[in-house]
Amino acid sequence: RLASTAATPFASSRVTAVLGAQWGDEGKGKLADVLAEDYDVVGRFNGGANAGHTVIADGVKYAFHLLPCGLVYPHTLNILGNGTVIHLPSMFDELAQLDGTSVSWEGRLKLSNRAHLLFDYHQIIDGVLEERRGAGKSLGTTKKGIGPAYASKALRLGIRVGDLVDFDDFAAKFRSAVDSHQKMYGFDYGIDDELERYRAFADILTNGDMIVDSVAYVNQAYNDGKRIILEGANAALLDLDYGTYPFVTSSPTTVGGVCTGLGLAPGKIECTVGVVKAYTTRVGWGPFPTELTDVNAGGERAEGAPGADIGAHLQSVGGEIGVTTGRKRRCGWLDIPLLQYSNMVNGYSAVNVTKLDVLDDLETIKIGVAYRDSTTGETLAPGHMPSTIAELARVEVVYEEVPGWQSSTQGITEWAELPPNAQAYIQRMEDLLEVPMTWIGTGPGRDEMVIKPHA
Amino acid sequence: RLASTAATPFASSRVTAVLGAQWGDEGKGKLADVLAEDYDVVGRFNGGANAGHTVIADGVKYAFHLLPCGLVYPHTLNILGNGTVIHLPSMFDELAQLDGTSVSWEGRLKLSNRAHLLFDYHQIIDGVLEERRGAGKSLGTTKKGIGPAYASKALRLGIRVGDLVDFDDFAAKFRSAVDSHQKMYGFDYGIDDELERYRAFADILTNGDMIVDSVAYVNQAYNDGKRIILEGANAALLDLDYGTYPFVTSSPTTVGGVCTGLGLAPGKIECTVGVVKAYTTRVGWGPFPTELTDVNAGGERAEGAPGADIGAHLQSVGGEIGVTTGRKRRCGWLDIPLLQYSNMVNGYSAVNVTKLDVLDDLETIKIGVAYRDSTTGETLAPGHMPSTIAELARVEVVYEEVPGWQSSTQGITEWAELPPNAQAYIQRMEDLLEVPMTWIGTGPGRDEMVIKPHA
Numbered sequence: 001r002l003a004s005t006a007a008t009p010f011a012s013s014r015v016t017a018v019l020g021a022q023w024g025d026e027g028k029g030k031l032a033d034v035l036a037e038d039y040d041v042v043g044r045f046n047g048g049a050n051a052g053h054t055v056i057a058d059g060v061k062y063a064f065h066l067l068p069c070g071l072v073y074p075h076t077l078n079i080l081g082n083g084t085v086i087h088l089p090s091m092f093d094e095l096a097q098l099d100g101t102s103v104s105w106e107g108r109l110k111l112s113n114r115a116h117l118l119f120d121y122h123q124i125i126d127g128v129l130e131e132r133r134g135a136g137k138s139l140g141t142t143k144k145g146i147g148p149a150y151a152s153k154a155l156r157l158g159i160r161v162g163d164l165v166d167f168d169d170f171a172a173k174f175r176s177a178v179d180s181h182q183k184m185y186g187f188d189y190g191i192d193d194e195l196e197r198y199r200a201f202a203d204i205l206t207n208g209d210m211i212v213d214s215v216a217y218v219n220q221a222y223n224d225g226k227r228i229i230l231e232g233a234n235a236a237l238l239d240l241d242y243g244t245y246p247f248v249t250s251s252p253t254t255v256g257g258v259c260t261g262l263g264l265a266p267g268k269i270e271c272t273v274g275v276v277k278a279y280t281t282r283v284g285w286g287p288f289p290t291e292l293t294d295v296n297a298g299g300e301r302a303e304g305a306p307g308a309d310i311g312a313h314l315q316s317v318g319g320e321i322g323v324t325t326g327r328k329r330r331c332g333w334l335d336i337p338l339l340q341y342s343n344m345v346n347g348y349s350a351v352n353v354t355k356l357d358v359l360d361d362l363e364t365i366k367i368g369v370a371y372r373d374s375t376t377g378e379t380l381a382p383g384h385m386p387s388t389i390a391e392l393a394r395v396e397v398v399y400e401e402v403p404g405w406q407s408s409t410q411g412i413t414e415w416a417e418l419p420p421n422a423q424a425y426i427q428r429m430e431d432l433l434e435v436p437m438t439w440i441g442t443g444p445g446r447d448e449m450v451i452k453p454h455a
Numbered sequence: 456r457l458a459s460t461a462a463t464p465f466a467s468s469r470v471t472a473v474l475g476a477q478w479g480d481e482g483k484g485k486l487a488d489v490l491a492e493d494y495d496v497v498g499r500f501n502g503g504a505n506a507g508h509t510v511i512a513d514g515v516k517y518a519f520h521l522l523p524c525g526l527v528y529p530h531t532l533n534i535l536g537n538g539t540v541i542h543l544p545s546m547f548d549e550l551a552q553l554d555g556t557s558v559s560w561e562g563r564l565k566l567s568n569r570a571h572l573l574f575d576y577h578q579i580i581d582g583v584l585e586e587r588r589g590a591g592k593s594l595g596t597t598k599k600g601i602g603p604a605y606a607s608k609a610l611r612l613g614i615r616v617g618d619l620v621d622f623d624d625f626a627a628k629f630r631s632a633v634d635s636h637q638k639m640y641g642f643d644y645g646i647d648d649e650l651e652r653y654r655a656f657a658d659i660l661t662n663g664d665m666i667v668d669s670v671a672y673v674n675q676a677y678n679d680g681k682r683i684i685l686e687g688a689n690a691a692l693l694d695l696d697y698g699t700y701p702f703v704t705s706s707p708t709t710v711g712g713v714c715t716g717l718g719l720a721p722g723k724i725e726c727t728v729g730v731v732k733a734y735t736t737r738v739g740w741g742p743f744p745t746e747l748t749d750v751n752a753g754g755e756r757a758e759g760a761p762g763a764d765i766g767a768h769l770q771s772v773g774g775e776i777g778v779t780t781g782r783k784r785r786c787g788w789l790d791i792p793l794l795q796y797s798n799m800v801n802g803y804s805a806v807n808v809t810k811l812d813v814l815d816d817l818e819t820i821k822i823g824v825a826y827r828d829s830t831t832g833e834t835l836a837p838g839h840m841p842s843t844i845a846e847l848a849r850v851e852v853v854y855e856e857v858p859g860w861q862s863s864t865q866g867i868t869e870w871a872e873l874p875p876n877a878q879a880y881i882q883r884m885e886d887l888l889e890v891p892m893t894w895i896g897t898g899p900g901r902d903e904m905v906i907k908p909h910a
């Protein structure tokens with residue numbers, strides 16, 4: 001239990017949010033998983049089955065996309081908050097992984113009555129929209145219907161989990177919603193079969209007492225002195241508002257989502273952890289200032305551009321390949337301006353640096369410390385992040401070069417055992433961001449984590 | 456300056472949010488206006504031109520729907536945050552009211568580069584959707600295009616204020632967005648004329664340096680020690696997530712919106728004021744547990760139902776008629792369960808009770824203190840709010856009756872001068888909600904306000 005909160009200044013935090021600080025795939029899952037041991041309630045507040053953690057428990061591997069990772073710990077209660085969008089067929093598929101294992105989820109999974117249902121037609125709409133957008137204009141969405149589900153919510157054409165309690169009412173709403181969406185997107189849909197399926201889901205949910213007034217539920221847990229941990233899906237630069245729009249997801253991935261998507265007031269959020277990979281990766285298109293990989297590796301830099309070999313190295317050593325998609329992730333140096341911006345929005349209490357070990361072999365390491373506008377030559381003030389794709393594509397990065405440590409940090413658990421240059425790298429991150437780098441990942445395993453002593 | 460923050464425990468609050476705590480029209484405008492005198496920055500974080508405050512300054516009346524009310528004070532900077540949706544023609548119309556007055560807005564209004572533009576086609580879509588919904592299924596929206604604009608944002612078909620900086624790029628995005636929306640809603644649109652109009656808007660905005668990176672801007676102001684006040688539009692029970700869906704607006708009206716819509720992290724929000732009318736009103740359809748008015752007055756209670764005369768009295772004395780729509784507001788008793796729920800979500804530091812004077816003539820006053828499920832007979836625990844229209848329609852209200860004061864409180868500014876029964880009413884609210892009732896409105900005027908001494 002070295003890596004838990006117990007050894008940190010956050011040992012008594014009643015509400016802790018774990019948020020991706022870059023473009024996703026930072027390894028949030030591991031920290032949320034490790035911390036869950038010390039918490040009573042694990043909640044999701046945003047997104048849907050587009051999250052994707054691999055959780056290993058008792059030697060069995062579980063792929064969770066929608067379910068809170070806490071479900072594998074028998075002592076936890078798990079909540080899908082009002083801000084999530086729930087595709088029930090996917091949820092029950094994920095739960096089916098637990099059949100016949102030692103993990104029993106009954107009574108430990110609660111769905112907010114205010115969460116919106118994501119239906120198959122939302123996934124169909126994702127396809128229609130990609131097609132209408134035309135070749136070369138793909139947003140590279142996961143086609144899981146997330147955007148269309150949040151759009152239905154905004155148009156007040158959404159149907160919520162609580163609507164399932166009165167099935168006749170639900171059926172009427174469902175028919176009317178399908179009709180409205182067909183008028184916009186012209187698709188065929190087997191309404192009656194779908195209703196049959198949902199009748200069965202509704203029975204399981206109501207018989208299992210799985211639908212709750214999550215706002216009251218979570219706040220009651222808080223008042224009862226329970227410890228609550230929130231798992232953010234996606235990451236700051238994919239936030240609907242703060243991300244590099246339109247290459248974003250359709251929900252808040254930043255800390256405000258804890259309030260809008262779970263009903264905890266700001267004063268209750270005690271600790272916000274930003275999860276930061278020791279370098280930067282990005283999936284799909286869109287500008288990426290510190291990028292090293294080239295077009296062949298799925299990036300946007302010219303083939304064979306300087307540093308592409310280092311990008312390829314990070315990609316292979318870091319295993320930077322999408323779990324479900326098999327798509328290679330673009331890789332680049334650590335981007336401090338991006339993190340300053342993400343810290344401004346989220347107000348991190350602490351950072352979890354992940355994958356430090358992936359840098360082990362490098363002779364020198366660069367840190368992007370500032371953005372410069374390539375047309376005006378001006379350096380952007382810390383915290384300023386270009387809002388348009390065109391402006392972001394125009395920035396040049398000012399780098400600092402630091403020496404690598406060229407020895408293995410894999411599996412190290414004590415700060416004192418990290419090579420001096422690795423300590424210096426982490427310390428430089430801390431100085432540049434002015435946030436304590438509390439947890440440092442040195443490998444994929446749960447124990448492969450250093451807790452940095454606080455001054 | 457009696458009514459300002461200066462005489463309250465919040466005198467040093469650097470960031471204060473003023474939020475509607477019920478179904479809207481609580482009189483948020485007056486408090487925001489009064490407090491603005493003491494603040495440097497006034498921001499909006501949600502919604503669009505659907506807010507509606509009347510601000511009186513130097514004897515001139517201004518109707519602001521989109522603009523922050525602080526604009527009438529020369530010392531303030533005013534921001535439309537990233538979470539707002541901006542219809543530029545409406546914005547410039549509102550600004551035109553200030554032409555030839557002593558109020559100069561130049562240099563004092565900033566638009567977030569990340570705020571989405573609301574176009575005329577979003578308003579057209581609102582109409583198409585109401586039509587498709589069919590007779591009797593109206594949501595009673597203001598048809599200002601708010602829902603469709605947030606839907607475009609979620610579908611990543613939105614265009615943001617920052618896109619106007621590169622007009623050719625904007626024009627291409629605009630053509631493509633119109634095309635996408637026409638495929639869904641089949642309407643005609645004069646693209647070229649609209650582009651001409653927007654070219655002129657873009658010139659004004661860029662020449663006037665009105666487009667800013669609002670996240671950095673607001674946080675810089677905070678770091679510079681400036682005081683920031685946020686004006687919420689709409690109210691808690693109209694929140695997209697926490698309101699009585701689908702009779703809601705399409706943005707967060709609760710405190711999380713300050714984070715998602717302006718980029719201030721939770722730890723920076725020092726004071727959250729809930730604005731609570733001394734009774735309850737609601738516009739349009741949807742369940743309303745403490746309602747007194749009947750069908751003739753725009754309500755849902757049977758004609759001539761008991762108490763309808765009191766409802767009609769509140770309506771006329773309180774001037775409960777929509778400013779733009781002329782629609783009568785439904786009136787009812789104070790609803791504590793609703794406020795307990797809204798307080799749970801928002802975490803009020805203090806409450807501003809408004810329109811206490813409207814109750815002056817009543818012999819006895821009822822306070823709704825609990826909800827009871829009429830089918831099971833069970834009392835709902837405090838903070839529990841039914842999530843569906845059907846469940847909310849089913850609640851019975853448990854009332855407490857208190858004696859009225861039957862004398863005028865109009866214009867009173869001192870707590871000691873309030874009639875004992877009026878003091879007792881406020882004190883009862885405070886005890887039931889466990890939040891200090893800091894400001895108490897005793898009339899529409901800026902000076903007609905009591906500050907309740909803190910124990």
Ligand SMILES: Nc1nc2c(ncn2[C@@H]2O[C@H](COP(=O)(O)OP(=O)(O)O)[C@@H](O)[C@H]2O)c(=O)[nH]1
Binds near residue numbers: 025029053358
């Ligand atoms: N080498 C190494 N791998 C890590 C570390 N922390 C997490 N990982 C692995 O990195 C991957 C994280 O990616 P992913 O699960 O997509 O990220 P998430 O969605 O943010 O949790 C997982 O395979 C983890 O096992 C670390 O410190 N070192």
Ligand SMILES: Nc1nc2c(ncn2[C@@H]2O[C@H](COP(=O)(O)OP(=O)(O)O)[C@@H](O)[C@H]2O)c(=O)[nH]1
Binds near residue numbers: 481
């Ligand atoms: N009688 C009375 N009227 C008030 C008081 N406070 C505000 N008002 C008036 O009530 C109305 C507030 O409604 P409105 O502007 O729709 O509310 P808002 O959108 O929440 O600001 C305005 O006409 C105010 O002048 C008060 O304490 N007493």
